[in-house]
Amino acid sequence: MTVCLTHHLQVLTIFNLLSTALLQIPEGTVLLSLILMLRAYSVQNFPEEFGRTYHAYRAGSYAFPNDELERERLDLQNEALVKLFGERLYFAPLSRRAPPVNILDVATGTGDWAIKMGDLFPETEVVATDLSPIQPRKVPPNVNFYVEDSSEPWDYSQPFDYIHTRVTSGCWASFKEQIADQAFQTLKPGGWFESQEYDAIIMSDDESLPLNGPLATWFREINEASELMGRPTSVAAHVREAYVQAGFVDVQERIFKMPMNGWPKDERLKELGRMWERNFLMGLSGFSFALFNRVYERTPAQIEVALVDVRRELIDTRIHAYIPIHVIIGRKPFPGERSVPRASFT
Incomplete structure (x- = not known):
């Protein structure tokens, strides 16, 4: 009864807010405004599962949560990546x-990268998109x-000079077809994709x-489950080839190593490892719940019991992962331009 009453009060509150807002709108635009307000409410009415919230728009297409804990984790992840890249955003x-x-x-998450780019390039228009507001x-x-x-399909009124993705594993059925091909079509000639x-x-x-311990097993199961769900978490190793197949030139790749915990002797890498350890400790449950429940039919309690040993290995500095x-x-490329092989960038 409490749940029903709470829901009823929420609906009444929304109705009252809409009614008040509609009285202030010119008569000819009432219907359009109502549609826009209802759409705005619907994309922010996040469904709850496993004690976490998930995106409402195209619900279920992305397996990971979007609640406050996940937002804190995403910001920490962004901070660690920028440090790994030597304070470079791009x-x-x-x-x-x-x-x-x-x-x-594309898939901006909390928007941290987009905001920093907006500060760095104040004359540039930065457009950032995501399933979750x-x-x-x-x-x-x-x-x-x-x-x-x-x-x-993307539908933008003008082409872009630069398109960016960061940590989008689990977002796409096909990075090449859904992202690389569309980025190619949406860029200006001479524009960059990263x-x-x-x-x-x-x-x-x-x-x-x-190799058969809890941590390595968890990674294998995440990969298997995401493949079976049609949104693979193995994307990065195939991105360079997707760029080439899409038609990009000057394609270059650089691979960094992010320590899983504070095992490195180098102080900078040790600090990075500790940040990444916190990132994963914050994220393990959210990474696991939806995929392991839907694919392996494990209960949240069973998942959490298994994660105890995963966390134990994750923080073990004897494991240099x-x-x-x-x-x-x-x-x-510009029209008629031929591809020229390039070495990795610095």
Whole structure:
């Protein structure tokens, strides 16, 4: 009864807000305004499952949560990646003297990268899209966020100078067809596409990672479950080839190693590893619940019991594990231009 009453009060509150707003709108635009307000409510009415909230727009197409804990994790992840990249937000040869006119950030998450780019390029229009409207309201005036499913056909009124993706594993059925091909079509000739991605793959160079241990097993199961759900988490290793097949030239790739915890002796890498450890500790449950429940039919309690051993290995500094982070850049050629092989960038 309490749940029904609460829901009823929520509906009444929404109805009253809509009624008040509609009285202030010119008569000829009432229907359109009502539709827009209902749509705005619907995309923010996040469904709850496993004690977490998930995106409402195209519900179920993305397996990971969007609640406050996940937003904190995403911001931490972004901070760690920028530190790994030597405080660089991008690697494409963008000019500060002749800045890009417009930038598109696909699957922006909390919008942290887009906001920083808006500050860095104040004369540039930055458009950022995501399934979830979880971005802050106070942003630079040149940054705009939109709710969009970028796996569907893109429809922009003008081409972009630079398009960016970051950590979109699990977002796409086909990175090549849904993202690389559409980025190619949406860029101006000479424009750059950049992807900063990592797979759900864990590695070690000294055999300190138990290949059949809880941590390695978790990564294998995440990959298997995401494949069966049609949104694979193994994207990064195939992005360079997707760029080439889409038609980009000057395609270059650089691979960074992100330590899983504070095992490195180097102080900078040790700090990065501790940040990444916190990132994964915050994210493990959210990464696991929807995929393991839907694919393996495990209950949340069963999932959490198994994650105890995963966390134990994750924080074990005797295990020298890391995740490869791939950065790929490519340029849309000018008409008639031929591709020229390039070495990896610095």
